[in-house]
Amino acid sequence: MAVYEHSYSRYPGPFTPAWSRFLVLPRFAFKDVFKSRLLVFFYALSVLVPVFYGLAIYALNNLEVLDSLGNAGDELGRMLKVDETFFSVFLLVQSGFAFWLTVFIGPGLISRDLANNGLPLYLSRPISRAEYVLGKLAVLLLLLSGITWVAGLLLFLLQSSMAGWEWLAANLHVAAAIVVTSTLWILVLSLLALALSAWLRWKVVAGLLFVMIFFVGDLFALLVNMLFRTEWGHVFNFDQLIQIVAASMLGIRPPDGPPVWGCVLALLLFLGFCLLLLHRKIRAYQVVS
Amino acid sequence: MNEHAIATRPGVAATTQQIARADETVVFDNVSKFYGEVLGVNRINLTLTSGIIGLVGPNGSGKTTLMNLMTGLLRPTEGTIRVLGIGTDEPTRLFRLIGYCTQWDSFPRGVTGYELIYGLLRVHGYPHARSDELAWEALERVKLVDAAHRKVAGYSKGMRQRVRLAQALAHKPRVLVLDEPLNGLDPMARAEIIGVFQGWAAEGYHVIISSHILHEVDMIADQVILLSGGYVVAEGEIGGVRTDIEEHPIQVLIRCDKAPILASKLFEHDHVVEVTMHDDRDGLLVRTKDANRFYLALNELVLAHDIEMETITVADADVRAVYQYLIGTEGEATR
């Protein structure tokens, strides 16, 4: 008679909630990211800019500080105003930091799992493909949010607290612009980086292609505009599209390019394309042709 | 037992085999390899003549490093290696004589089994007809003819292992270096491949095989070199090593409710050489020279004293334990 020794028993303890399970991925990814001193330095640098902006807001709202600077303070007060342009420049600078951070972090997020056949390991756990992508996306979303819209909103609140609630009420569109354009930019960067990371096992090539898409896109846009005497070539120039959206929300003069609806449509189509690329590549098995 | 292979260490008297001609031996002369501050192998002195030689050691013991050094994929930090009289920095001569089946389960992207073997033979410099002939011969030898035109990426693990073997022996080298060559092979394929190795060794060629499974090497090799922590810790005929292992007492871990009683009763048996009580007095570690008699006695004691058993585990069944026994604590035998 066969005797079965039932030595295995199910784990009886509590489970983490299903909705938050994807956060395991960023938790480990952050450890990896902050192992690099260069990235820590770069991230610190990108946090310093909002600090500098905060000091500027404080100074511009504080007559005593401006007075203590003498003529330079008067000059500063005349030249600098905390308005839509102030925040648009802030967004532009932080977008640059976000771009380079993505160049160095994004391309390795999925490609390393693919190169080491790690995808089936993740997807054989109670985690879906969407949650896997969300987990990887969260790494960039959290990091980039910290230096873009979160920092921007903090500056906005600082200015509101110093300039009064009238200023806040009159400039709510600025807060909306900070959140919307930062989110769009972060999504473009993150989804593109993940899509490339999923399709190219070598993160260096994925990184190179990421940079190429932006830089070559700019030049391609110029070529299209030159040959066809149009402004629609800028649909290949994502940073220009974002700037047009931001300018229209902030109510300042937008750079040359298609109308806002065209920019938003182009960006949404591009995001959809990135999601399609991820959908086709993120699978728990490998197809050998 | 053939006496083709020998291995020497500093302080070991030279034997007659050492006088073998340099162009017939693989010689490691005081070879060390460090990866930065990490030790790969240290002060290796070996002279290997023809026959099947087993490199045995636990994972991380330096087997692959030794093989990579022998085939020029790594450069020694110190010392020199000569394969049949040729330095490992002379690829044009060395790789006509040597074939290496690595343990890396990776291949150039998109190639078929035939394309891999044929393409590399063309890089050897063989013309088309000869490359084609040698490629098919090698694929035939590892029984991969039917799958030759399929992509290697679609092969099973065993097939990938066989195509690596085919790549190593396609140009008919005089020295075959095989890193864990039987991994992934089914019993039939193992038997066939072992037959090939033995045939080659019988014809006077060098077949150097690594494994972390002593039993596997026992079946193939006449001579064995035991590595641990980057050092050669034992070498010689396999029979001697086996005897050592057979005489090596096994350790059994027992957890039960009457450990002190069990310990005292076990001491009455002459095959029990040592009993160590756990601090909580619910467990004991027994060393016995005769496992069969020990288990019989244990059954009787459990029934006689109504002992409730929680765990009975052989504490040193793994290979590492055997090496621990062979090399002493932390490899002190060689340091």
Next chain:
Amino acid sequence: MSTTIDPVAGAARAGGDPTGAFGIDWALIRRQIGGILRLEISKNLIGGRALILYVLAFAPVLLVSLWVVVPIDKGLGGPASGAAIFANIFPFYVRVSVYLSALLLFMSLYRAEILERSLHYYLLTPIRREVLTAGKYLSALIAMSLTFALSTALLFVLFCAPWGVGELMGYLFRGPGMGNLLAYVGIVILGCAGYGAVFLLAGQFFRNPLVPGLVLWVWELINFLLPPLLKKISVVHYLRSLYPIPVVEGPFAIIADPTPAWLSIPGLLVFTSLVLIAAGWRARRIEITYGGE
């Protein structure tokens, strides 16, 4: 199972000739390079890496094809004015498409195989590492030159095409067109050779060649702003000296004397050879430690 062994080793078995000049078996080296080309060229022309190469080479061709067929005013200057537009776009084409393709293709020659853990197959063959390097370089150069020579020729012809076939043929075969076209194709091939050698070497030194690649790219992009002495430390400066149709570099450009063709072509070739020698020397020191990648 057979256990027959062919113990004969050496070039003779491989059907090779005895050693030739400098004690080197040149026939064997030719065969070995042929073997590498067989394995590598298809790798460079098919697959994901090649797809990026094709996009960079042929996306402008597609765009200009569209420009040819779209009915917009292209001026009355005829094919010569089309060639002038091409001449103005060509420096960007070299700095962007050619440069980035070379970066991708040549730096992958060793680095991608280390990542895929397949470089050891080459290193276990009886081939000198210098010959392996030369073979790999040649394979990528052939693949890239074929792609970009075709792309350049198509671009040139397409820019000259909107004024009709008769005008185009006249410009190409009875005017300066064919000479200009061949000069541009030659420049592109020289660019592939020069950049390729640099990136082959960079791929051996840097685990992540992205950073040096991008730094050098910026250097080449801002070349027109650099002082004359610094201009000369760039591939693009020597290529510009060969442009058959002069290009205005813009109001901020600093003018430097162009290097004559008789100096720039051999200069580039010597530079390429020196870099390749360095790459071959470096290849001799390659060790297989895949775990460290």
